[in-house]
Amino acid sequence: MKLPTQKDTLYNVVHEAVGAFQFDESVVAVFPDMISRSVPGYQTILTGIGELTKLHAKAHTRLYDLGCSLGAATLTMRRALDAEAGCSIIALDNSSAMVERAHEYLQAFHSDVPVELHCADMCDFEISNASVVVINFTLQFINPEQRQPLIQKIYDGLVPGGVLILSEKIHFEDTTLQASIEHMHWQFKRANGYSELEISQKRSSLENVLISDSEQTHLQRLKTVGFSSAGIWFQAYNFASFIAVK
Ligand SMILES: Nc1ncnc2c1ncn2[C@@H]1O[C@H](C[S@+](CC[C@H]([NH3+])C(=O)[O-])CC(=O)[O-])[C@@H](O)[C@H]1O
Numbered sequence: 414m415k416l417p418t419q420k421d422t423l424y425n426v427v428h429e430a431v432g433a434f435q436f437d438e439s440v441v442a443v444f445p446d447m448i449s450r451s452v453p454g455y456q457t458i459l460t461g462i463g464e465l466t467k468l469h470a471k472a473h474t475r476l477y478d479l480g481c482s483l484g485a486a487t488l489t490m491r492r493a494l495d496a497e498a499g500c501s502i503i504a505l506d507n508s509s510a511m512v513e514r515a516h517e518y519l520q521a522f523h524s525d526v527p528v529e530l531h532c533a534d535m536c537d538f539e540i541s542n543a544s545v546v547v548i549n550f551t552l553q554f555i556n557p558e559q560r561q562p563l564i565q566k567i568y569d570g571l572v573p574g575g576v577l578i579l580s581e582k583i584h585f586e587d588t589t590l591q592a593s594i595e596h597m598h599w600q601f602k603r604a605n606g607y608s609e610l611e612i613s614q615k616r617s618s619l620e621n622v623l624i625s626d627s628e629q630t631h632l633q634r635l636k637t638v639g640f641s642s643a644g645i646w647f648q649a650y651n652f653a654s655f656i657a658v659k
Pocket residue numbers: 436448479480481482483484485486505506507508511533534535536548549550551554555
């Protein structure tokens with residue numbers, strides 16, 4: 414089965430007033446191209462999620478992919494799991510357009526590991542008996558006030574020794590360092606073929622939609638909810654992936 418993927422040209426024409434970024438049908442159609450050309454380290458993080466799954470998944474537990482989009486992290490986790498271990502994966506996203514397309518992606522490859530796919534808000538979803546929880550670039554879209562209760566709920570739903578893998582766009586609290594790292598990200602986008610117009614319009618559309626935290630805020634929050642160990646296992650410019658162990 415050939416899955417259609419298109420080049421991201423959404424911000425290539427001048428928009429009189431750039432609207433707030435939404436995960437609608439137009440984004441779904443270009444999503445694999447958009448995320449791989451916009452997020453440095455995205456593929457390496459997916460590979461790492463597979464390795465960390467092999468290391469931390471426990472028999473007869475659940476693995477969660479919260480904010481799964483088209484299910485890229487679910488696919489890597491599913492490949493990493495031994496079907497005999499009695500694990501299941503629960504993937505969810507609150508964009509119905511994403512979930513519809515994710516169904517097609519997941520069905521395109523065979524596996525004996527059960528996967529449940531839900532259209533749901535991760536803030537309202539029950540998490541229990543979890544050994545691995547992945548939030549790959551989605552906490553940044555959650556209302557900042559809901560972030561700590563959500564991370565607390567995940568901690569409570571993990572089995573002892575279970576892990577949270579949390580990837581995020583982060584910012585430096587120091588404005589000089591922030592300007593340098595932002596420059597590196599924009600250079601990455603230019604090198605991947607995005608024009609100044611595309612970079613600037615996408616930036617406007619993400620304002621007040623993607624609200625990043627600093628590394629310190631993430632680590633403090635993980636510590637506050639109870640994780641015994643937490644740190645960054647991968648970083649490319651202002652995109653980092655944390656691992657936290659219960
Ligand atoms: N409250 C919410 N509940 C559930 N989903 C949500 C919520 N808010 C936003 N989303 C969903 O979070 C996803 C974020 S993309 C994740 C990439 C994926 N993880 C990947 O590994 O390819 C990252 C990005 O585009 O930068 C979108 O599909 C939203 O619909």
